[in-house]
Amino acid sequence: EPEVTQTPSHQVTQMGQEVILRCVPISNHLYFYWYRQILGQKVEFLVSFYNNEISEKSEIFDDQFSVERPDGSNFTLKIRSTKLEDSAMYFCASSNGTAIVTDTQYFGPGTRLTVL
Amino acid sequence: KNQVEQSPQSLIILEGKNCTLQCNYTVSPFSNLRWYKQDTGRGPVSLTIMTFSENTKSNGRYTATLDADTKQSSLHITASQLSDSASYICVVSPSRAGSYQLTFGKGTKLSVIP
Numbered sequence: 680e681p682e683v684t685q686t687p688s689h690q691v692t693q694m695g696q697e698v699i700l701r702c703v704p705i706s707n708h709l710y711f712y713w714y715r716q717i718l719g720q721k722v723e724f725l726v727s728f729y730n731n732e733i734s735e736k737s738e739i740f741d742d743q744f745s746v747e748r749p750d751g752s753n754f755t756l757k758i759r760s761t762k763l764e765d766s767a768m769y770f771c772a773s774s775n776g777t778a779i780v781t782d783t784q785y786f787g788p789g790t791r792l793t794v795l
Numbered sequence: 796k797n798q799v800e801q802s803p804q805s806l807i808i809l810e811g812k813n814c815t816l817q818c819n820y821t822v823s824p825f826s827n828l829r830w831y832k833q834d835t836g837r838g839p840v841s842l843t844i845m846t847f848s849e850n851t852k853s854n855g856r857y858t859a860t861l862d863a864d865t866k867q868s869s870l871h872i873t874a875s876q877l878s879d880s881a882s883y884i885c886v887v888s889p890s891r892a893g894s895y896q897l898t899f900g901k902g903t904k905l906s907v908i909p
Contacts, residue, residue, distance in 0.1 A: 786838030
């Protein structure tokens, strides 16, 4: 069964450094998402992406964040200058767009980002 | 502010027993409600999706109900198995043109013991 994959599984970085989290969505999906989950907290929406542009973003997704689909398969989240509070699990998700409102969003296994 | 509240926060049950998890939401207007299962350290996996016009949806041993008037949903798990141990998350999607944003609850942590 197709699945969303994410790399790396765990990323440790120093405060102020740039990180890029990578995702490979399910191949025929058209909508892509990033979510984060701070340890012990609920999952929070960051951004959705369709047709090579951001379709929606939350208040969390400020100028430090950017997303890109550099080729036909990868979907990346970049954090320009990491802060301690960026430490969280970051989940990528994708959906196929056939029934947009009730589309199932398939989540990847997550990347645990630790900012020191 | 759109909120999704779940209860109980955690639950321990014996293998083979049934249980019911609760969800209250204030998201309005509301499009659909989803239940996800999240194993520790893993991404959420979709169990059910219900639109505002649906009252119940089943997926194997999982049955979700929805009362859009009272803004309540429940997830009933029958004949629990050890592999059901996970967090169960209620997720609501608002009815807003162009928005696919999901609002998550904090989840109910279910532990099934032998």
